[in-house]
Every structure is written in structure tokens, then in C-alpha cells.
Amino acid sequence: MAVEKLLAAKPDRHTAISSSGRRRLKLPLQIRAAEAVDLVAVIALDERITGVNKREYWDEMFARYGKIRPKGGFFLVAESGDRKSHGRVLGFIIGEVRAWEFGSAPCGWVFALSVAPEARLHGVGEALFEALSAEFKNAGVNKMRTMVARDNRLTLMFFRGEGMMAGPYIELEKDID
Amino acid sequence: MKLQIASHLAIYALLELAAQPERQLSVAEIGQKYDISSHHLAKVMNVLGRAKMVRAVRGAGGGYQFAGNARRITLLEVIQLFEDLGDVRSEPGGSRDSTAEGRALRQILGEIDDITRATLGSITIVTMLKLVDRKRAKGPARLQPSRSVDAESV
Numbered sequence: 001m002a003v004e005k006l007l008a009a010k011p012d013r014h015t016a017i018s019s020s021g022r023r024r025l026k027l028p029l030q031i032r033a034a035e036a037v038d039l040v041a042v043i044a045l046d047e048r049i050t051g052v053n054k055r056e057y058w059d060e061m062f063a064r065y066g067k068i069r070p071k072g073g074f075f076l077v078a079e080s081g082d083r084k085s086h087g088r089v090l091g092f093i094i095g096e097v098r099a100w101e102f103g104s105a106p107c108g109w110v111f112a113l114s115v116a117p118e119a120r121l122h123g124v125g126e127a128l129f130e131a132l133s134a135e136f137k138n139a140g141v142n143k144m145r146t147m148v149a150r151d152n153r154l155t156l157m158f159f160r161g162e163g164m165m166a167g168p169y170i171e172l173e174k175d176i177d
Numbered sequence: 178m179k180l181q182i183a184s185h186l187a188i189y190a191l192l193e194l195a196a197q198p199e200r201q202l203s204v205a206e207i208g209q210k211y212d213i214s215s216h217h218l219a220k221v222m223n224v225l226g227r228a229k230m231v232r233a234v235r236g237a238g239g240g241y242q243f244a245g246n247a248r249r250i251t252l253l254e255v256i257q258l259f260e261d262l263g264d265v266r267s268e269p270g271g272s273r274d275s276t277a278e279g280r281a282l283r284q285i286l287g288e289i290d291d292i293t294r295a296t297l298g299s300i301t302i303v304t305m306l307k308l309v310d311r312k313r314a315k316g317p318a319r320l321q322p323s324r325s326v327d328a329e330s331v
Contacts, residue, residue, distance in 0.1 A: 121248075150291055156299035157251070163307065166296070 028081035072097030108136030
């Protein structure tokens with residue numbers, strides 16, 4: 001897979017100099033397609049973050065994006081390459097190419113992203129995002145979209161930091177009487 | 178949306194300092210780049226200093242240094258040091274605002290306030306610096322000659 005090539009080339013711990021000049025320690029990582037054995041860790045991580053166990057949902061997500069690996073669908077995990085926690089799932093991201101919804105030309109939708117709290121600010125989310133972005137590019141799309149709750153400041157800051165801007169669509173909803 | 182000029186100056190100064198946090202710049206040096214009076218900028222820097230976003234460096238070659246966390250300081254936090262963005266729903270309404278029409282209008286204006294806050298609250302100084310780099314890479318913008326700059330409210 002393209003993502004494995006992308007990150008396997010630099011598995012060592014390294015530092016990156018941010019725009020602010022601060023050095024951020026990046027964890028040694030491998031980004032790869034999710035496998036069935038990762039599901040337990042994915043479900044546990046999601047439950048830690050959201051407080052809800054959604055086993056059936058994640059089984060379905062894996063069946064749809066992990067197992068058959070459809071063209072344009074990607075379920076990636078970030079696995080620790082650190083000696084102490086080698087192989088531990090530190091985060092995951094899911095996305096797929098969608099076309100012509102509401103007239104939109106094919107684009108990559110990011111609809112799940114989670115990073116273990118203790119692994120945050122070490123480049124895990126960024127590596128997952130970049131890997132998914134590379135997959136979308138290989139799939140022939142040049143735009144990514146996502147949707148974030150207005151009050152989810154941390155996630156909004158993350159996506160903004162990755163260069164995402166307001167898009168041409170406005171999300172609307174209504175209570176069904 | 179329009180911001181007070183002090184908010185603009187504060188954002189420019191923070192971007193200038195955070196781009197090279199080990200460097201110190203005088204008010205005159207920052208002011209020169211953005212064509213701002215040192216007097217006006219000095220007042221803004223005092224406010225940023227009290228908020229611990231910048232640090233004054235005394236002595237020869239003194240000036241200001243960035244002192245905050247550029248990954249956490251957002252545009253919203255900077256702007257709120259200088260102005261109240263307000264929220265139409267928290268303002269006391271007159272009798273016409275309590276009508277169904279008034280409440281419907283307040284709901285729509287409240288949506289706009291929420292989006293404004295969410296947007297400004299999600300853009301950190303680091304994100305702005307990345308955006309600046311991308312703009313710089315694309316080359317200079319063509320200014321629209323019909324737009325004029327209002328000194329009180331840019």
C-alpha cells in the first residue's frame with residue numbers, strides 16, 4: 001500500500017520543527033491498513049474518547065472498509081514502532097471517495113479520526129491524515145472534506161492545522177416532528 | 178465581518194514574533210512592516226504582554242519576543258483581548274425582540290455568531306503561519322482598487 005511505503009521509510013524517532021520554532025517529538029510509527037486483530041483496540045480507543053461502546057458500528061465499518069478494501073475506501077491505523085509499546089494501535093482514520101453527492105465532484109471524505117490521548121501532539125494524527133491524503137490522491141481525487149461539531153474545538157484546530165478551510169457546502173438539520 | 182484595528186495589529190504582531198520565536202523585535206520594526214504607528218502598536222503590545230502572549234526584553238537591542246504556545250493560542254483569544262464579539266442571544270432584547278419574529282431573527286443571528294466563534298476559535302497562530310506561507314508561495318495578491326481601509330474598523 002502507498003501509505004506503508006510513505007512511512008516505512010522513516011520509522012525512527014525524529015523531531016520536527018514547527019512553525020513556532022518549538023521542537024515536537026514525533027513517535028516512531030507505521031501507518032497501515034486495519035486488520036481484524038486491530039478491531040479490539042479501535043473499539044476500545046473509540047469508547048475511551050466518546051464514552052460509548054459501538055461494537056456493532058465498528059464491526060460494520062471494518063466489514064465495509066477494512067476487510068474487502070473497496071476501491072476508494074480506506075481504514076488505516078497508526079501502530080507504534082516504539083520498542084516498549086511496539087505494535088500498539090495509537091490511532092486510526094477512515095475515509096472514502098464519494099462522488100456526486102449534491103452535485104459534488106468526486107472527493108475524499110474523512111469520517112473518523114481518533115488518536116489515543118497520551119499519543120497526541122506527537123504527530124500521530126498528522127501522519128494518519130497525510131497517509132489518507134496520499135491514498136485519496138492515488139485514487140484520483142484532489143480534494144478532502146470532513147465535518148466537525150462546532151464545539152469540538154480540538155478536532156477543529158487539528159483539521160485547520162492540516163490546512164483544511166471552510167468548503168462551499170453548509171450543513172443543515174431539522175428536528176423531525 | 179469587521180474587526181477593530183487593534184485586533185488586526187495584535188494578530189500581525191503575534192505572527193511576526195511567532196514566526197521566529199527566538200528573535201526579538203522592537204515595536205518600530207514591526208510597525209514599519211505593516212505601516213503602523215509605534216504609539217498605537219505599543220498599546221497593543223502592552224495588552225499582549227499582560228496576556229503573556231509576548232514578553233518584553235529590556236536593554237540594548239530590546240524589544241518583544243513571542244511567549245505563548247503558538248499551537249494553542251487562537252485568533253478568538255487574541256481578538257477577545259481587544260473587543261467583545263458579542264452574542265445577540267445574550268444581549269438584552271427590547272419588546273419587539275420578544276415577538277415570534279424577533280425570536281426567529283435572533284436565532285438566525287445567533288447561528289452566525291456561533292459560526293464566527295467556531296471559526297476564530299479553531300485557527301491557531303501556527304495554522305495562520307502555515308496559511309501565510311501558502312499565500313507567500315502563491316505570490317502577491319492583486320489588490321482591489323475599489324476597497325478602502327477604514328482606520329477605525331479594518
